[in-house]
Amino acid sequence: METADVADLLEARRLRKHFGRVAAVDGLDFSLKRGRTLAVVGESGCGKTTTAKLILRLEQPSSGQVLVDGEDVHTLHGGALRRFRMRVQAVFQDPWSSLNPRKRVRSLVAEPLIVNERLGRKEVDRRVDRVLRDVGMRPEQARNFPHEFSGGQRQRIAIASALISNPALIILDEPVSALDVSIRAQIMNLFKDLQREYEVGYLLVAHDLGTTRYMADDIAVMYLGQIVEYAPSEDLFERPRHPYTQALLSATLPAHPDETKEEIVLPGEVPSPLDPPSGCRFNPRCPAKLGPICERTTPAVRDGGARGHTVACHLYPE
């Protein structure tokens, strides 16, 4: 698979993860370019968090590959693994759970440096100082414990820690959904500013489309372990193709209050991944179901009408 241009920052190839009989992630393909943002969107249980863990090497895939800079993440060891740990970082959802309550901010933030690089105290302090300023905190706050901070500030600490090793990719696992609505915008702006400054790529995991619109260049919509639609952000919001995407979109607030739209309410619950529906997995809840073909045949991925827009649905011609 040698190509003329440089390898993508992140690429997933036929990525699968089974837990016993449950296929949490069932054949994902996606890629992310340097300095760009890909959002993975879906309801809870769709496999988006498992996807994040597979990329971070917190879980082993059952089959398929995750490539970072063209290297298979799950075969790395030694120095290559250390480089990977420096280049790929994460910010988790809940800043109350993601900061060790027994550690001071300095050691929380410096952890990736201390583990992977031999730097003197002075140099570590300097890097911590810089990165704390970059996330909008004061360097002297490095002495404090996490419980002395609010949710937004805690998330800034987690972001600082993710940035300190100058990573190329940060996995953002619902990074604002545990925060007060009033500070979500601040944190999302911070992510965008930092992306420009550090030229870092984001893989953003989210359960609603609303927060992703502002941040993502591309969006992958997941349902029961599979990507049902994949499109550039603008195109997805303008012309959603898959009935599931349309339903998700109708559940978000309109960008402008004068915009009118009807909310599509999906019947039933997400089916159990233990026993996924045959054919198109969305067929039991689909408001646009065509008929037996949806129950019998898994829809192939097809052109969604615009550049880079693909959709897996029988409504559209192959």
Place this chain on the structure above:
Amino acid sequence: MKLSRLRRYPLLPIAVLLAILFIPALFAEWLAPHDPYQSHLRNRLQPPVFWGGTWDFVLGTDRLGRCVLSRIMHGAQYALAISAVGIFVGAAIGTLLGLVAGYARGWTDIVVMRLVDISLALPSILLALAFAAAWGPSFEAVIIVVAFVLWAYFARQIRAEVLSIRERDFVARARVAGGSHARIVLLHILPNVVNTVVVMATLQVGVVILLEAALSFLGIGVPRPTPAWGLLVADGRWLVVSAWWISFFPGVAILLAVLSVNLLGDWLRDRLDPELIEV
């Protein structure tokens, strides 16, 4: 009302512990009025001072004429040493195994937890009998028995906490940062269970003092003529009607020490509760 005040300001338990455990244990050589091993044959079975005795033997003497007060004070050394060393060893082993079992899960966990079940199912007195039979009663044997009885409680409790802590995102973050398993367990998880270990250890002091007393009473603990508290109680049991003070005062010492330590442990548990600290 009284009890809740005791728990908020543990001054009384601390004072009692200092008075009957720590100060006598550390300074018995200077504080005790008599040599605990010396017989005063002319003053055998002297009653305590308020029961018609003399100020020379404040709490009376036993049937060999040894000063009961001095023997209790020297006995505190054994109570304290056995609690401190036995609990330290038991807590260290139990905490380490609990950390490993809870973090590694799988087969390691199963093996450790079955060992815990076995250890908890063995009666400690029987265990002590076996040790005493094998090596003869000794100070070291008592410490081994204490550690052997306690480790399983620590292992079970710490494992349960680690199972929940390991799922928290800060552990995932530490792995993403590239930390080794040893680093994650020792630097990230251990500091979050230290409180539990300290509180458990404190609460076990009472249990250990009672265990040591029981073993000594049965003659399978610290050997005679060491003035261990359990032995002192045992010494007086044939004379309990005529010379009640021989058994009574060591018994009171055991009661007060255990009660105070438990009150202190409760208070410590409330104080170190991380939820309360973080508020």
